[in-house]
Amino acid sequence: MNLKNKIVVITGGTKGLGKAMAMVFLENEAKVIVCSRDDKRPDDLEGNIFWVKADVTKEEELKNLAYFVVEKFGKIDIWINNAGIWLPHMPIEEIDWGKRAHDLIEVNLFGTVYGSKIALAQMRKQNSGLIINILSTSALNGLKNETAYCASKFAASGFTKALMKEVDRNNIKVNAIYPGGMQTNLFDERKPEIYNTFMDPNEVAEKIVENLKKDKPEEELIIKR
């Protein structure tokens, strides 16, 4: 795909992988719109990136994001469900399943569901578009002390695999990305012990965009450390 002038929406594009992808899309002359929960546009966001306040757990706010994009640019070519949160590694007994695991699943699963649904509605009107869901290698294997995060990402992966079969796959496509550990703000609360071995999100973003530029991009791309 030639990315020049493509309209690309990235949820959670103000930090980490989302921000890194935004920069690579800009380098490829795409128009980039990101969202986050901040009350105002983050100061360190590149000037050419459009920003909208939207919490992915609130369907109405994501609808407003899509509305903004379609009003301004007339279409959505690529919608990336990237916003995600994490929980520090701990055994099942220590996880706050009542609140924190619920919040995790709200963002990592329902944020992806709402984003996909809203993007798809617009893409069906256009009869074109690509939805990309950022999952994790934690959606491929169960990992010790990561029951909640793995559950959220396995669920988002199941949703994505099912949605891939639901769209027509000619004009509208759904792709899944499974990155391994990256050095990002995801781990601000507590860094995993092996954090130093994690990847640079800029390199992962390059690989995601390079894949899209191929004649036949991988529909499910695993990017391991």
Ligand SMILES: NC(=O)c1ccc[n+]([C@@H]2O[C@H](COP(=O)([O-])OP(=O)(O)OC[C@H]3O[C@@H](n4cnc5c(N)ncnc54)[C@H](OP(=O)(O)O)[C@@H]3O)[C@@H](O)[C@H]2O)c1
């Ligand atoms: N880092 C890793 O090792 C790794 C590995 C595999 C997969 N992933 C996945 O990659 C994606 C990006 O993570 P990251 O590592 O780049 O994390 P990050 O640096 O913490 O960035 C997360 C982004 O998501 C936004 N966000 C979080 N909750 C949101 C919400 N409810 N609504 C809107 N935006 C929200 C954040 O902005 P605000 O908090 O300011 O709203 C931020 O822009 C996530 O889906 C994550 O699960 C990460």
